Amino acid sequence: MLERSIRYAMERGRTLKALREARELAQLNLARSAFVAAMSHEIRTPMNAILGMADMLWDSRLDTDQRQYVEVLRRAGAGLLLLINDILDLSKIEAVTSSWSGSSLTLKKWWIRPSS
Secondary structure: OHHHHHHHHHHHHHHHHHHHHHHHHHHHHHHHHHHHHHHHHHHHHHHHHHHHHHHHHHOOOOOHHHHHHHHHHHHHHHHHHHHHHHHHHHHHHHHHHHHHHHHHHHHHHHHOOOOO
16 A cells, blocks of 8 residues: 555656646747747838838939939848748647647647547
8 A cells, every 4th residue: 555655656746747848848838939939020111111211212313323222222131031931830830839738738638538
C-alpha cells in the first residue's frame, strides 16, 4: 500500500511538472505571436503610407531618371509589404493553432480512458 502511494505521488509530481512546463511554453508562444503581430502592424502602417506617397509621386511629372527611382521604390516597397503581410498571417495562424492545441489536449484527456 505504501509503495503504491509513493509511486502515485512520484507520478503525480512528474505530471504536474510537465503540465507547468507545457503551460509556460504555451504562454511564451502566445506572447511571441502577439509581439510579431503587433510589430507587423506597426511596420505595415507606415509602409502603406510610403507606398501611397510613391504612387502619388509616380502620377506626377517626373523625368526619366526620377521615374526609374520611384519605380524601384514602389517595387521594393510592395515586396516588403508582401513579406510583412506574410509574417502577420503566420503569427495569426500560430495564435489560432496554439489556442486549438490547448483545446485538443483537453479533448484527448476526456476521450482517452486509462486501461486498468
